[in-house]
Structures are given as structure tokens and as C-alpha cells.
Amino acid sequence: xxxxxxxxxxxxxxxxxxxxxxxxxxxxxxxxxxxxxxxxxxxxxxxxxxxxxxxxxxxxxxxxxxxxxxxxxxxxxxxxxxxxxxxxxxxxxxxxxxxxxxxxxxxxxxxxxxxxxxxxxxxxxxxxxxxxxxxxxxxxx
Ligand code: IDP
Ligand code: MG
Numbered sequence: 854x855x856x857x858x859x860x861x862x863x864x865x866x867x868x869x870x871x872x873x874x875x876x877x878x879x880x881x882x883x884x885x886x887x888x889x890x891x892x893x894x895x896x897x898x899x900x901x902x903x904x905x906x907x908x909x910x911x912x913x914x915x916x917x918x919x920x921x922x923x924x925x926x927x928x929x930x931x932x933x934x935x936x937x938x939x940x941x942x943x944x945x946x947x948x949x950x951x952x953x954x955x956x957x958x959x960x961x962x963x964x965x966x967x968x969x970x971x972x973x974x975x976x977x978x979x980x981x982x983x984x985x986x987x988x989x990x991x992x993x994x
Pocket of ligand 2: 971973
């Protein structure tokens with residue numbers, strides 16, 4: 854399996870619960886490296902652009918409010934099979950359906966406040982990485 858890059862975001866609920874370190878530990882222990890990150894407090898309009906694919910969904914406005922409710926930590930993860938591996942470590946969108954031991958099973962509050970974002974395909978990973986980071990921000994190691 855090829856080395857890939859994917860975008861993760863530690864969402865406001867997880868930042869507020871002080872579990873940034875626990876989440877990054879799970880990535881690193883499973884062979885993913887953080888090659889870019891910073892903390893950021895995005896606006897509802899920025900969240901709306903990031904989640905534009907969901908613009909017609911009934912939860913869109915609440916999602917934008919939630920994602921701009923506090924600081925988030927976007928990061929680029931690099932490693933073998935990074936896109937799907939990150940999705941596996943995250944668990945299902947609804948924490949009630951997330952496998953035990955996944956980030957969302959352990960840290961998500963609800964289907965909305967669910968601790969982390971992860972790109973769902975290699976194509977979307979490239980688009981989402983470019984939303985937050987430029988080429989010069991990425992530091993493979
Ligand atoms: P994902 O984050 O697991 O890829 P998506 O379906 O892409 O899930 O939804 C994006 C985000 O929108 C979710 O992570 C969650 O924060 C929110 N969301 C998804 N479905 C619902 C819902 O039914 N009610 C409220 N919020 C939702
Ligand atoms: Mg998604």
C-alpha cells in the first residue's frame with residue numbers, strides 16, 4: 854500500500870476536552886506521522902466553505918456553528934494507507950455506532966460533536982490539505 858497524505862482536524866469539542874495528545878498518540882502509534890499542523894479558530898463562513906459538500910443537508914448550519922465554536926487543530930497525516938487508516942482510527946460518524954477503541958467511541962459527544970474530521974478519499978484529501986496548508990507547510994520526516 855502506497856504512502857498517502859490525509860487531512861485530520863481535531864474538532865472544537867476534543868480540543869476543549871484536552872485530548873489533543875491522546876488523539877495524536879493514536880495516529881503515531883499506528884504508523885501515521887504529523888507532517889503539518891497548527892491551531893486555528895475558523896469562522897462559520899470558513900467552516901461553510903470547508904463543508905460545502907454538505908450545504909444542502911439539514912445539519913449544515915449547526916455544523917458550521919459548531920466548527921467555529923472554538924479552536925481546532927487541522928493536521929496533515931502521512932503514512933501507508935493514510936486515508937483509510939485514519940478513517941478506521943476515527944470510527945463511525947455517530948459515536949454510538951463507532952467501534953470500541955476508536956477515537957469517536959472514546960471521545961465524541963454526539964453525531965455532530967464527534968471529535969475529529971478525516972478525509973474520505975485520496976482525491977478529497979488533496980483538496981482538504983490545500984484548504985489549510987501550502988506545499989511549504991508540509992514537512993515529511
Ligand atoms: P464524517 O465526518 O464521518 O466524514 P460526514 O457525513 O462527512 O461524516 O459529516 C460531516 C460532519 O457533519 C460529521 O463529522 C458531523 O460533525 C456532522 N454530521 C454528520 N451527520 C450529522 C447528523 O445527522 N446530524 C448532525 N451532524 C451531523
Ligand atoms: Mg465526511
